[in-house]
Amino acid sequence: MWKNDYYYLIGEYMKYGEVRHYRIDRMRNVELEKEYFNPQQMNLPERINQSFNMYSGEEAAITLQFTNDLINVMIDRFGLDADIRPLDEHTFIVKTRAAVSEGLVRWLLAWGDQAKVIHPQELIEKMKEESSKLFQTYHTELNKVQT
Numbered sequence: 223m224w225k226n227d228y229y230y231l232i233g234e235y236m237k238y239g240e241v242r243h244y245r246i247d248r249m250r251n252v253e254l255e256k257e258y259f260n261p262q263q264m265n266l267p268e269r270i271n272q273s274f275n276m277y278s279g280e281e282a283a284i285t286l287q288f289t290n291d292l293i294n295v296m297i298d299r300f301g302l303d304a305d306i307r308p309l310d311e312h313t314f315i316v317k318t319r320a321a322v323s324e325g326l327v328r329w330l331l332a333w334g335d336q337a338k339v340i341h342p343q344e345l346i347e348k349m350k351e352e353s354s355k356l357f358q359t360y361h362t363e364l365n366k367v368q369t
Contacts, residue, residue: 243278279323285340286316292336315340327352 223230229246287309288296296306296316305317320326327348330337339345 241278279321279326281319282322282342282344284318284320284322284326284342284345286318286330287313287338287340288316288333289313289336292333322348331356 223232231244231246231249232241233244290312293306293314296314297304300306300316300318306314307317308314322342322345326345330339330349331352339349
């Protein structure tokens, strides 16, 4: 699969029974094995649209809130058929399915206070944890650089 200017190998990791994404240019020491597997049918375009920055994760229903000035960006990301509805005069919500992953958390953090996770609680907790780490990076005495 070609995505974000890179080729990816997408397949089921048999040992753990999960789908993984591997960037081809980063693969090293690849070995041929004589194990066989039953290929599963996978809707690749749908799978790619549910992942963020090609991170895999457990797929879940998510609800996100954004400020109205991001509407075109979200339509570009989620498509015209996405469940996008106004929430109030300043914000709208998006309901979709996505892989809950580090990639999704980082994508959401890039929007700063213009984005908020409404559901699921697991993703809200990940956002709080990552936000706290970011805050500590800039507010810890140990991280002060002498100029």
